[in-house]
Amino acid sequence: KAGVTQTPRYLIKTRGQQVTLSCSPISGHRSVSWYQQTPGQGLQFLFEYFSETQRNKGNFPGRFSGRQFSNSRSEMNVSTLELGDSALYLCASSLGLASSGANVLTFGAGSRLTVL
Amino acid sequence: GDSVTQMEGPVTLSEEAFLTINCTYTATGYPSLFWYVQYPGEGLQLLLKATKADDKGSNKGFEATYRKETTSFHLEKGSVQVSDSAVYFCALTLILNNAGNMLTFGGGTRLMVKP
Numbered sequence: 001k002a003g004v005t006q007t008p009r010y011l012i013k014t015r016g017q018q019v020t021l022s023c024s025p026i027s028g029h030r031s032v033s034w035y036q037q038t039p040g041q042g043l044q045f046l047f048e049y050f051s052e053t054q055r056n057k058g059n060f061p062g063r064f065s066g067r068q069f070s071n072s073r074s075e076m077n078v079s080t081l082e083l084g085d086s087a088l089y090l091c092a093s094s095l096g097l098a099s100s101g102a103n104v105l106t107f108g109a110g111s112r113l114t115v116l
Numbered sequence: 117g118d119s120v121t122q123m124e125g126p127v128t129l130s131e132e133a134f135l136t137i138n139c140t141y142t143a144t145g146y147p148s149l150f151w152y153v154q155y156p157g158e159g160l161q162l163l164l165k166a167t168k169a170d171d172k173g174s175n176k177g178f179e180a181t182y183r184k185e186t187t188s189f190h191l192e193k194g195s196v197q198v199s200d201s202a203v204y205f206c207a208l209t210l211i212l213n214n215a216g217n218m219l220t221f222g223g224g225t226r227l228m229v230k231p
Contacts, residue, residue: 004159006159031217033218033219042221042222043221045218048217056217056218090159092219094217103209103217104162105217106162107152107159107160108159109158110158110159
């Protein structure tokens with residue numbers, strides 16, 4: 001079955017602009033999580049969406065936002081970009097149900113954002 | 117808060133050498149533990165997992181045992197190959213009250229295997 005698809009794979013923006021990243025989860029997966037990966041801070045959790053609702057949120061400023069659609073596809077948006085937002089943004093999907101035990105996340109290849 | 121500490125790299129080994137990457141954790145509850153691997157230019161791939169004490173996760177020759185008494189989940193492989201060169205991440209997750217989950221990652225360990 002198809003994996004987690006993230007678009008675009010690479011993009012370059014300038015400070016002050018905004019960006020929208022897209023994630024299509026594995027079919028049947030209702031949870032989508034977003035992570036930021038940088039050399040300095042490593043992998044950090046941004047937020048998780050389940051059935052179109054934000055279920056958990058990491059410690060990021062309000063410039064980072066997201067949403068999930070009825071087909072479980074998710075988008076994240078970063079407004080007023082700063083140089084420090086340059087990172088690899090990873091999306092992961094899972095079934096999202098507690099009854100499934102340890103929810104295993106399947107990651108996409110990521111969207112690499114460069115802010116100039 | 118919850119945290120994962122893993123040995124810093126890079127770890128450089130010759131092919132067929134024995135590999136150990138140490139990982140210890142701090143968690144308020146009873147976490148599930150994971151090892152993920154990231155190859156250059158790619159996202160993360162699940163390597164193995166363990167959900168309770170003394171569980172051993174294994175995959176592709178890699179193994180890790182969930183040690184609750186030492187809060188550790190060290191990754192081992194008996195004989196590494198050049199193709200194992202990648203960055204390895206130890207991670208934990210707790211099933212939250214709202215059934216959500218989020219991974220807390222260690223800093224990653226780069227493994228370089230030379231022929």
